[in-house]
Amino acid sequence: MRQHTLSTAQQWDREDKLATYRDEFYILENTIYMDGNSLGLLSKRAERTLLQLLDAWKTLGIDGWTEGEHPWFYLSEEVGKKMAPLVGGNENEVIATGSTTTNLHQLVATFYKPMGNKTKILADELNFPSDIYALKSQLQLKGYEPDEHLIRVASPDGRYLREDDIIAAMTEEVALIVLPAVLYRSGQVLDMEKLTKAANERNIPIGFDLCHSVGSVEHELHDWGVDFAFWCTYKHLNGGPGSVGGLFIHEKQFGKAPGLAGWFGSKKASQFDMAHTMDAATDVGAYQIGTPHVLSLAPVIGSLEMFEEIGIEAIREKSLKLTNFMLALVEQELAGAGFTIGNPVDESRGGHLLLEHAEAARICKALKQDGVIPDFRAPNGIRLAPVALYNTFEDVWYTVQKLKVIMDEKRYEQFENKRGVVA
Numbered sequence: 001m002r003q004h005t006l007s008t009a010q011q012w013d014r015e016d017k018l019a020t021y022r023d024e025f026y027i028l029e030n031t032i033y034m035d036g037n038s039l040g041l042l043s044k045r046a047e048r049t050l051l052q053l054l055d056a057w058k059t060l061g062i063d064g065w066t067e068g069e070h071p072w073f074y075l076s077e078e079v080g081k082k083m084a085p086l087v088g089g090n091e092n093e094v095i096a097t098g099s100t101t102t103n104l105h106q107l108v109a110t111f112y113k114p115m116g117n118k119t120k121i122l123a124d125e126l127n128f129p130s131d132i133y134a135l136k137s138q139l140q141l142k143g144y145e146p147d148e149h150l151i152r153v154a155s156p157d158g159r160y161l162r163e164d165d166i167i168a169a170m171t172e173e174v175a176l177i178v179l180p181a182v183l184y185r186s187g188q189v190l191d192m193e194k195l196t197k198a199a200n201e202r203n204i205p206i207g208f209d210l211c212h213s214v215g216s217v218e219h220e221l222h223d224w225g226v227d228f229a230f231w232c233t234y235k236h237l238n239g240g241p242g243s244v245g246g247l248f249i250h251e252k253q254f255g256k257a258p259g260l261a262g263w264f265g266s267k268k269a270s271q272f273d274m275a276h277t278m279d280a281a282t283d284v285g286a287y288q289i290g291t292p293h294v295l296s297l298a299p300v301i302g303s304l305e306m307f308e309e310i311g312i313e314a315i316r317e318k319s320l321k322l323t324n325f326m327l328a329l330v331e332q333e334l335a336g337a338g339f340t341i342g343n344p345v346d347e348s349r350g351g352h353l354l355l356e357h358a359e360a361a362r363i364c365k366a367l368k369q370d371g372v373i374p375d376f377r378a379p380n381g382i383r384l385a386p387v388a389l390y391n392t393f394e395d396v397w398y399t400v401q402k403l404k405v406i407m408d409e410k411r412y413e414q415f416e417n418k419r420g421v422v423a
């Protein structure tokens with residue numbers, strides 16, 4: 001295998017067509033940031049649009065809803081249109097609203113229609129806990145025992161899921177399917193097209209959690225026939241802590257009454273008629289509930305400009321090159337250090353890698369002390385996400401070099417092998 005050196009990284013940085021975007025971000029001083037899959041960094045454009053919206057509040061007051069550069073009343077739809085290419089949706093199929101978990105509640109409340117023996121929700125045992133909590137509580141609301149009615153497809157190895165196992169679980173009893181697009185730990189990308197085809201053939205509504213895939217991998221939700229999807233904008237989309245989430249509804253489902261109704265789901269023209277009979281929007285807009293969190297949406301406007309300029313294909317291409325490089329370096333520099341690669345080594349992975357190690361919690365602490373920000377996921381995972389928009393190949397090189405020193409010198413031993421509060 002070809003031996004990589006620092007000059008390989010420098011050469012690739014010189015050739016990188018996206019290199020200039022790094023200057024658009026606030027790069028933390030003396031830090032290599034590898035945690036864009038939990039919280040992406042602030043860009044100057046995101047800061048600009050946040051300040052613009054604050055200024056609209058300052059100078060326009062209530063009229064900010066309909067005036068100014070980004071009138072707040074139409075913002076959720078406008079940002080939705082800008083996200084549509086990232087998920088492969090039509091413009092009227094995507095909206096910026098809510099948060100991942102609240103959107104999932106809305107979607108299950110809308111699409112889960114148990115009838116007769118068809119009462120089960122199909123999920124998987126590796127999904128993010130919040131999704132599982134939401135699904136269980138929705139079952140409970142309908143009077144079903146979650147342990148009996150939530151099917152969680154098993155993983156053969158605790159890392160990956162097999163699409164064929166999921167398809168085999170799509171039985172007559174299943175009323176709804178909710179799956180991740182990219183697994184939050186292993187980074188596996190599920191074959192959404194294949195799963196959707198199988199679900200459509202069985203007439204079971206299927207939806208995906210795109211938290212770890214949006215802004216990092218390509219999707220064709222409309223063409224695949226996916227019924228719904230939901231995601232956050234604070235990871236790969238760099239929208240900031242708690243930024244507003246995203247929601248996709250396939251047009252074949254338009255007209256379905258939202259399970260959780262609220263006045264922002266009304267047609268724009270009739271919302272302020274204040275009638276007690278809701279005149280719901282005819283597209284994805286119907287699934288909004290209340291007043292949008294405008295200031296948490298504001299940074300997303302600026303951030304998405306970059307995605308629009310570059311296109312997701314070029315982002316995915318660089319992301320894969322970065323993670324391929326990191327994988328090659330792990331193999332070259334860290335053999336014998338006790339790491340297990342916990343992500344797919346082929347390209348069926350999203351934008352992050354997972355290194356497993358019994359000492360992972362304290363290795364993460366040692367990395368942080370050395371200026372590299374990873375995140376730890378219990379019980380033994382180190383997630384590293386070199387982000388196409390702002391990380392360099394040199395960042396990847398130094399991350400692995402620092403890890404090598406930490407392992408060679410056992411520098412992690414000065415820390416307790418216990419996780420921090422959030423990472």
Ligand SMILES: Cc1ncc(COP(=O)(O)O)c(C=O)c1O
Pocket residue numbers: 099100101102128130131180184209211212232
């Ligand atoms: C896959 C996945 N689903 C759901 C969530 C929960 O999202 P939120 O807290 O924005 O509702 C997260 C991360 O927090 C996640 O990674």
Ligand SMILES: Nc1ccccc1C(=O)C[C@H](N)C(=O)O
Pocket residue numbers: 037038128184422
């Ligand atoms: N929302 C957060 C708030 C605080 C700290 C982390 C998060 C994350 O999003 C973690 C992420 N969902 C994960 O895949 O682990």
